[in-house]
Amino acid sequence: MTGTPPPRIAFREVTKSFGPKEVLRGVTLDIPVGESMVIIGGSGTGKSVALKTVLGIIPHDGGTIEIDGVAVGRTRRDDFLSRFGMLFQGGALFDSLPVWQNVAFRLRQGRDRLSKSDARDLAIEKLRRVGLKADVADLFPAELSGGMQKRVGLARAIAAEPEIIFFDEPTTGLDPIMSGVINELIREIVVEMGATAMTITHDMSSVRAIADKVAMLHDGKIRWTGPVDQIETSGDPYMDQFLHGRAEGPIEAVR
Amino acid sequence: MQALTQIDNFLAAIGRSVIGICAAVGRVVIFAAIAISHMVRPPFYPVEFLHQVMRIGYYSLPVVGMTALFTGGALALQIYAGGARFNAESVVPAIVAIGMVRELGPVLGGLMVAGRVSSSIAAEMGTMRVTEQIDALTTLSTNPMKYLVAPRILAATLCMPILVAVGDVIGIMGGWAVGIYRLNFSGATYIQNTIDFLQPIDIWSGLVKAAVFGFIVALMGCYHGYSSGRGAQGVGRATTNAVVSASVLILACNYALTELFFST
Numbered sequence: 001m002t003g004t005p006p007p008r009i010a011f012r013e014v015t016k017s018f019g020p021k022e023v024l025r026g027v028t029l030d031i032p033v034g035e036s037m038v039i040i041g042g043s044g045t046g047k048s049v050a051l052k053t054v055l056g057i058i059p060h061d062g063g064t065i066e067i068d069g070v071a072v073g074r075t076r077r078d079d080f081l082s083r084f085g086m087l088f089q090g091g092a093l094f095d096s097l098p099v100w101q102n103v104a105f106r107l108r109q110g111r112d113r114l115s116k117s118d119a120r121d122l123a124i125e126k127l128r129r130v131g132l133k134a135d136v137a138d139l140f141p142a143e144l145s146g147g148m149q150k151r152v153g154l155a156r157a158i159a160a161e162p163e164i165i166f167f168d169e170p171t172t173g174l175d176p177i178m179s180g181v182i183n184e185l186i187r188e189i190v191v192e193m194g195a196t197a198m199t200i201t202h203d204m205s206s207v208r209a210i211a212d213k214v215a216m217l218h219d220g221k222i223r224w225t226g227p228v229d230q231i232e233t234s235g236d237p238y239m240d241q242f243l244h245g246r247a248e249g250p251i252e253a254v255r
Numbered sequence: 256m257q258a259l260t261q262i263d264n265f266l267a268a269i270g271r272s273v274i275g276i277c278a279a280v281g282r283v284v285i286f287a288a289i290a291i292s293h294m295v296r297p298p299f300y301p302v303e304f305l306h307q308v309m310r311i312g313y314y315s316l317p318v319v320g321m322t323a324l325f326t327g328g329a330l331a332l333q334i335y336a337g338g339a340r341f342n343a344e345s346v347v348p349a350i351v352a353i354g355m356v357r358e359l360g361p362v363l364g365g366l367m368v369a370g371r372v373s374s375s376i377a378a379e380m381g382t383m384r385v386t387e388q389i390d391a392l393t394t395l396s397t398n399p400m401k402y403l404v405a406p407r408i409l410a411a412t413l414c415m416p417i418l419v420a421v422g423d424v425i426g427i428m429g430g431w432a433v434g435i436y437r438l439n440f441s442g443a444t445y446i447q448n449t450i451d452f453l454q455p456i457d458i459w460s461g462l463v464k465a466a467v468f469g470f471i472v473a474l475m476g477c478y479h480g481y482s483s484g485r486g487a488q489g490v491g492r493a494t495t496n497a498v499v500s501a502s503v504l505i506l507a508c509n510y511a512l513t514e515l516f517f518s519t
Contacts, residue, residue: 055394
């Protein structure tokens with residue numbers, strides 16, 4: 001008997017509060033295998049929290065999060081995390097390690113860790129994939145520009161060829177040209193690897209470049225979800241206001 | 256009626272403070288227990304441990320050495336001045352030795368290392384927390400408690416006794432130098448008196464204190480850095496709290512350990 005495969009990532013009525021502040025108020029969302037889902041929403045609406053609850057960095061209070069139909073926390077933590085790669089908002093590169101050791105960090109851990117020379121070769125290959133030359137490998141993160149740090153972060157996220165990649169605000173702090181380059185790279189890499197991607201952003205150029213589907217998070221709930229080519233015609237007042245950056249509408253703008 | 260309300264509020268405020276202190280102590284104890292459990296469970300990170308040995312132990316040698324040298328010298332002068340009142344100037348070598356080895360070596364060494372290492376660990380880990388580097392470690396299948404915290408605490412606990420032992424020798428030499436050049440002691444007699452007077456309990460009680468202080472220094476640095484608040488202000492507060500709490504705990508534990516060793 002063959003049924004429909006479970007979504008790669010499934011949120012079911014997920015809730016999370018910090019003290020009296022309810023950040024997630026019942027998020028329900030499916031991300032099928034191989035799909036690139038972009039979650040948009042204003043600052044402080046819980047986008048990053050939703051992403052970190054999947055990885056267990058922030059534990060959720062209620063509801064369930066499933067990966068391939070299995071609730072998170074049911075599998076061995078190392079095996080679970082080995083399926084993920086993540087590009088952090090600020091890069092989150094380790095200051096004390098040179099670039100190649102940042103990229104190869106995961107490859108040097110665990111039972112199947114690579115030798116130093118193999119890990120370095122693989123790191124350089126990944127750096128080339130994101131458009132960086134081999135001579136960057138021995139520099140420290142502080143010696144790189146913001147755009148280069150994002151590329152190194154991207155190389156680190158894909159180094160172990162994960163099945164699921166998370167991108168947290170991938171273009172924040174970059175100029176429009178560099179943002180375009182990073183967006184294109186993300187799209188190319190996600191398609192090439194066949195990975196399932198979940199991106200958090202409020203940059204609409206990233207949405208159009210990266211997304212297969214878009215979900216709008218507001219007030220702790222998913223307000224709208226649909227294919228990226230339908231965002232202009234969604235008919236959802238929240239989506240419309242966010243898309244066109246209007247101060248007037250159902251989303252209250254703090255002046 | 257108003258007086259009763261004021262008493263009620265006053266008692267409630269005391270209660271809140273006590274609960275807050277108990278909760279903070281509980282968090283530190285749980286943090287320490289988790290860190291210790293990671294020290295004895297694989298995977299281990301020997302390279303990270305050796306890096307911390309260099310940073311916490313080797314690079315603290317000049318600070319601890321200079322502190323011990325000047326303290327030993329000053330101690331010799333003070334004991335000579337005090338001893339002269341009872342015609343007991345000859346006790347200088349013995350009291351300098353026991354003062355340095357049992358008390359001043361570990362306490363001043365611990366306080367100096369607290370200022371140097373606790374602050375550095377808290378600032379480093381606080382920055383890692385704020386810039387999401389600790390979260391990044393988790394996503395890279397690496398437990399931050401095991402990779403960051405355990406090697407630092409282990410390195411500090413093992414390095415402090417060695418640092419203090421070296422500091423004790425330098426402190427006694429400081430007393431010796433003042434004794435022979437300033438107070439006209441015979442160099443050979445000074446050293447012989449020191450050796451004759453010191454007992455094994457003096458040495459190992461000081462080294463046990465040093466190990467405990469090393470543990471406290473790294474634990475406070477790691478705890479406050481790991482749980483640092485957001486932004487530069489959060490990291491600054493974590494750094495201050497690490498140094499202050501490490502210093503106070505060192506002095507409090509010093510009294511407790513001295514009581515423990517008092518009868519021996």
